[in-house]
Amino acid sequence: MVTVECITDLLTPEGDSRIRELVLEEKPVGVVLNDEPVGTAMVMARDLEELAVGYLFGQGLIEPGDKIFDIEVCEQGRINVYAEVTPRPDDEMITTSGCGGTGKIARRLLHEDYPEPADFCISFHEVAELIKRTLAWSSLSQDTHCVHGCGYYSEGAFQVCYEDVGRHNAVDKLMGAILLGRFSPRGAAYTTGRLTSDMVLKCARMGIPVVLSRTAPSSLGLDIARRSGLTLGCYVRPGRVNVFNAPHRIVREGLSDKSDVSDRSDKSDVSDRSNRSDRSDR
Numbered sequence: 001m002v003t004v005e006c007i008t009d010l011l012t013p014e015g016d017s018r019i020r021e022l023v024l025e026e027k028p029v030g031v032v033l034n035d036e037p038v039g040t041a042m043v044m045a046r047d048l049e050e051l052a053v054g055y056l057f058g059q060g061l062i063e064p065g066d067k068i069f070d071i072e073v074c075e076q077g078r079i080n081v082y083a084e085v086t087p088r089p090d091d092e093m094i095t096t097s098g099c100g101g102t103g104k105i106a107r108r109l110l111h112e113d114y115p116e117p118a119d120f121c122i123s124f125h126e127v128a129e130l131i132k133r134t135l136a137w138s139s140l141s142q143d144t145h146c147v148h149g150c151g152y153y154s155e156g157a158f159q160v161c162y163e164d165v166g167r168h169n170a171v172d173k174l175m176g177a178i179l180l181g182r183f184s185p186r187g188a189a190y191t192t193g194r195l196t197s198d199m200v201l202k203c204a205r206m207g208i209p210v211v212l213s214r215t216a217p218s219s220l221g222l223d224i225a226r227r228s229g230l231t232l233g234c235y236v237r238p239g240r241v242n243v244f245n246a247p248h249r250i251v252r253e254g255l256s257d258k259s260d261v262s263d264r265s266d267k268s269d270v271s272d273r274s275n276r277s278d279r280s281d282r
Contacts, residue, residue, distance in 0.1 A: 001025070002024060002025050002044050002045060002046055002140070003022045003023060003024055003025060003140070003143065003144060004022070004023050004025055005020060005021070005022060005023075006020075006021045006022075006023045007019070007020055007021075008020075008021050022143045022144050023144060023146070024044060024140065024144040024146040024147060024165055025044065025045065026042055026043070026044065026165050027042070027043060027044075027045045027077065028040050028041070028042055028043075028077060029041050029042075029043050029045065029048065029051070029052075029077050029078070029079060030077060030078040030079070031052050031055050031056065031078075031079050031081070032078060032079065032080045032081065033056055033061055033062075033081050033083065033085070034081075034082055034083065034085070035080070038055075038056065038059060038061065039055070039059070041055055041166075041169060041172075042165070042166065043164055043165065043166065043169050044147065044163065044164045044165045044169070046163070046164075047162055047173045047177075048073045048079055049071045049073060049079070049176065049180070050162065050172075050173040050174070050175075050176035050177045050180065050182075051079070051164075051169060051172055051173050051176060052071060052073075052079035052081050052176065053068065053071070053081060053175070053176035053179050053180060054171070054172030054173055054174065054175035054176030054177075054179070054202075055172050055176070056081060056083075057172070057175050057176065057179060057202065057205075057206075058168070058172055058175065058198065058202055060088070061085060061088070062081075062083055062085055062179065063085075063086070064115075064179060064185075064205075064206065064207075066083055066084060066085050066086075066179075067083060067084040068081065068082070068083040068179070068180065069082040069083060069084070070082045112205075114204045114205060114207075114224075114227065114228035114229075115205070115206075115207040116207065116229070117207055117208070117209035117228065117229050117230045117231075118184075118185055118186035118187075118207055118208070118209050119186070119209070120186050120187065120188070120209040120210060120249060121248075121249045121250070121251045122153060122188045122210055122249060122250060122251070123250075123251050123252065123253050124238075124239060124241075124250070124251075124252060124253065125253055126153055126188075127153075127188070127190075127212065127236065127238070127241060127250070128238035128239065129153070129158055130151050130152075130153040130158060130188060130190045130212070131151075131190060131214075131236065131237070131238055132238065133151060133158040133161065134149050134150075134151030134158075134161045134190050134192070135149065135192075137149060137151070137161035137163065138161075138163060140163055141163070141192075146165060147163045147164060147165060147170075148163065148164060148165070148166065148167040148169075148170045148191065148192045148193045149161050149162070149163050149170060149191070149192045150162050150163075150167075150170035150171050150173065150174050150189060150190070150191045150192075151189070151190045151191075152174055152183060152187055152188070152189055152190075153187055153188045153190070154183055154184050154186060154187025154188070155184060155186075155187070159183055159187070160174070160177065160182075160183065162174050162177070167191060167192065167193025167194070167199065168193075168198060168199060170191065170192075170193070171189070171191060171193075171199055171202055171203070172202070174189060175202050175203075175206055178206060185206050185207045185208050186209070187208060187209075187210070188208075188209070188210035188211070188212060189203055189208055189210070189211050189212065190212040190213070190214075190236065191211075191212070191213050191214070192213075192214045192215070193213065193214075193215065194213060194215045194216050194217065194218065195211065195213045195215075195216070195217040195218065195221045195232065195234060196217075196218040196220070196221050197218060197220035197221050197223075197224060199211075199221060200217070200221040200222075200224045200225055200228075200230075200232065201221075201224050203230060204224050204225070204227075204228035204230055208230065209230055209231060209249055210230065210231045210233070210249050210250075211225070211230055211231065211232055211233070212233045212234070212236045212241065213233070213234045213235075213236060214235070214236060215234065215235065216234055216235070217232060217234050217244055222244050222245065225244065225245040225246075226245050229245075229246060230245070230246060231243065231245060231246040231247065231248075231249040231250065232244045232245040232246070233250065
């Protein structure tokens with residue numbers, strides 16, 4: 001179980017009542033690499049193997065291609081990861097914008113070269129399926145209003161959705177699953193959270209070519225997308241993608257991967273959409 005039941009007092013001008021609410025369980029989980037404690041994450045205690053590997057990847061301690069020998073999930077709230085990794089000097093760590101500033105990344109990760117994004121395009125129909133399948137993955141979001149989701153579309157089909165109390169944790173779980181060989185990095189990730197630098201950075205380092213969000217990017221997240229060449233789409237809804245970088249990977253049905261690119265290269269017709277009502281639900 002990842003929820004607990006709580007009886008609350010609902011107060012209104014007309015009177016009071018008692019109602020039942022489901023509350024998501026948030027737990028501290030320690031991550032250990034080769035018997036060396038790395039840090040503690042506040043998480044929804046599900047998909048913990050993927051979480052631990054993705055967490056270490058986000059810290060810059062595990063890279064694609066590193067061999068992972070074993071993962072032990074302990075009842076005491078600790079995850080031990082054993083892997084063959086390259087020793088690194090002490091990094092200057094930066095506190096991220098996620099969940100009260102509890103996350104950290106190595107500064108060097110912001111300046112290293114990123115791999116070339118994989119060759120991949122996604123249609124509007126596939127984007128709609130990715131969104132709908134992600135939002136319908138479980139009842140937790142509707143029951144608790146306390147989870148973020150990160151869905152993934154690859155190999156011509158919706159693959160998975162990872163959920164967590166933190167948007168960055170949900171992305172970490174996807175990164176961990178890819179590093180564990182469960183999915184290819186040649187795909188599209190969709191998150192219900194905003195795309196700040198740490199979120200986009202993980203996808204750029206993994207080589208994921210398309211990163212989509214229900215909500216907004218930050219300026220540094222956009223900068224990382226531009227430097228890495230990945231497609232960054234925000235305010236995404238079925239039938240609509242507001243692309244901040246590399247629109248050529250979003251294709252219309254019936255068009256080849258290249259036929260739509262030239263049509264989008266002319267940016268002379270740029271309208272001011274700041275007052276549009278369809279952006280009110282960010």
